[in-house]
Amino acid sequence: MTPTITNELLSALQWRYATKQFDATRKLDEPSIHALTESLRLAPSSFGLQPWKFFLIENPELRQKLRANSWNQPQVTDASHLIVLAVKQAITHEDVAAWMEQLATIQNTPTQSLSMLSSMINGFTSQMDAAQMLSWNTRQVYIALGQLMTSAALLGIDTCPLEGINPAAYDTLLGLENSGYTTVVACAIGQRCADDKYATIPKARKSAEQVITRL
Amino acid sequence: MTPTITNELLSALQWRYATKQFDATRKLDEPSIHALTESLRLAPSSFGLQPWKFFLIENPELRQKLRANSWNQPQVTDASHLIVLAVKQAITHEDVAAWMEQLATIQNTPTQSLSMLSSMINGFTSQMDAAQMLSWNTRQVYIALGQLMTSAALLGIDTCPLEGINPAAYDTLLGLENSGYTTVVACAIGQRCADDKYATIPKARKSAEQVITRL
Numbered sequence: 207m208t209p210t211i212t213n214e215l216l217s218a219l220q221w222r223y224a225t226k227q228f229d230a231t232r233k234l235d236e237p238s239i240h241a242l243t244e245s246l247r248l249a250p251s252s253f254g255l256q257p258w259k260f261f262l263i264e265n266p267e268l269r270q271k272l273r274a275n276s277w278n279q280p281q282v283t284d285a286s287h288l289i290v291l292a293v294k295q296a297i298t299h300e301d302v303a304a305w306m307e308q309l310a311t312i313q314n315t316p317t318q319s320l321s322m323l324s325s326m327i328n329g330f331t332s333q334m335d336a337a338q339m340l341s342w343n344t345r346q347v348y349i350a351l352g353q354l355m356t357s358a359a360l361l362g363i364d365t366c367p368l369e370g371i372n373p374a375a376y377d378t379l380l381g382l383e384n385s386g387y388t389t390v391v392a393c394a395i396g397q398r399c400a401d402d403k404y405a406t407i408p409k410a411r412k413s414a415e416q417v418i419t420r421l
Numbered sequence: 422m423t424p425t426i427t428n429e430l431l432s433a434l435q436w437r438y439a440t441k442q443f444d445a446t447r448k449l450d451e452p453s454i455h456a457l458t459e460s461l462r463l464a465p466s467s468f469g470l471q472p473w474k475f476f477l478i479e480n481p482e483l484r485q486k487l488r489a490n491s492w493n494q495p496q497v498t499d500a501s502h503l504i505v506l507a508v509k510q511a512i513t514h515e516d517v518a519a520w521m522e523q524l525a526t527i528q529n530t531p532t533q534s535l536s537m538l539s540s541m542i543n544g545f546t547s548q549m550d551a552a553q554m555l556s557w558n559t560r561q562v563y564i565a566l567g568q569l570m571t572s573a574a575l576l577g578i579d580t581c582p583l584e585g586i587n588p589a590a591y592d593t594l595l596g597l598e599n600s601g602y603t604t605v606v607a608c609a610i611g612q613r614c615a616d617d618k619y620a621t622i623p624k625a626r627k628s629a630e631q632v633i634t635r636l
């Protein structure tokens with residue numbers, strides 16, 4: 207670990223905030239877009255199952271419709287892009303088998319060599335009911351959301367996570383109905399307005415004493 | 422955004438993996454520990470409510486007991502430290518009021534000026550039953566987990582998230598019973614063994630075409 211990168215990281219985490227006003231004139235460049243979508247794609251997940259899909263939305267008309275289903279929050283339309291994070295509702299044995307095939311190809315190993323992993327995953331998921339599986343998968347999506355926001359901050363890109371959205375309406379607008387996936391949360395990405403007053407108020411967090419216990 | 426930091430970030434995200442064998446002889450230094458605990462403390466959460474507590478555990482005896490409640494996974498004892506992430510099960514009106522007091526102090530503003538925010542939060546949480554609130558709060562903890570793992574990767578620190586733990590046993594060992602908090606997930610942090618074979622197998626992720634849709 208170098209002191210430089212540690213300082214850069216801590217500065218970035220202090221710098222970030224839930225941006226209220228994005229500068230609608232500033233669009234993220236392709237290298238930034240690529241880095242952020244990669245941060246989502248590469249996010250860790252339980253058993254590596256990646257129970258998710260991500261939408262990177264620039265289309266103004268679509269964003270206007272999404273905004274109407276997001277308590278009219280301006281970030282939906284004014285940010286450079288809106289990312290919508292969707293969860294795979296269930297992990298079936300067929301899903302596991304398909305992923306094992308792909309995994310075997312990536313790792314250049316026979317599919318049979320993954321049979322223990324496959325059995326373990328199927329044994330684990332078989333113990334969950336539909337609601338438990340959806341909750342479990344949804345938690346994995348929040349790891350990706352965390353990785354996205356941290357990565358963006360490090361790159362000097364602003365974000366605003368948006369839980370105040372209508373997932374059913376989003377599903378309709380994104381064509382997710384009956385797809386096996388459903389909308390979980392959104393995140394606006396772009397650059398803050400110079401005069402967003404929320405940018406300058408002190409960051410509000412509990413103290414280390416309140417939240418960290420060393421044992 | 423500079424190309425250097427973008428490349429560093431993407432390299433770090435490719436470098437990280439769920440470490441199976443930690444080098445038990447390598448302890449993280451205090452600046453690293455500080456950076457990682459700060460990444461947890463500064464994590465974003467819904468309404469900024471921070472419904473969490475984090476345990477940074479080095480004590481070998483305690484970790485031996487935790488390992489016995491973690492399917493005997495060696496990371497629990499062999500990593501430099503184990504972090505346990507616990508969730509606040511419910512957000513009461515009293516919790517909100519206490520946080521508003523602290524927020525007012527941090528932001529040097531009268532508590533009354535936060536009454537709209539306070540009402541909004543209370544209105545929102547009043548609509549949830551206990552299970553919904555626990556799920557919602559737990560999702561926030563996963564943002565912190567994501568921020569932790571991304572931050573660690575950037576600092577060249579290895580991690581292994583551990584969902585395969587017995588939360589009730591962890592609660593007993595950490596003194597969380599009847600505290601209003603409960604164990605969610607753990608994460609081992611430290612440095613990989615030079616010969617952990619999982620470090621060198623190709624990273625397995627779905628392709629961008631499979632998980633990213635641009636609209």
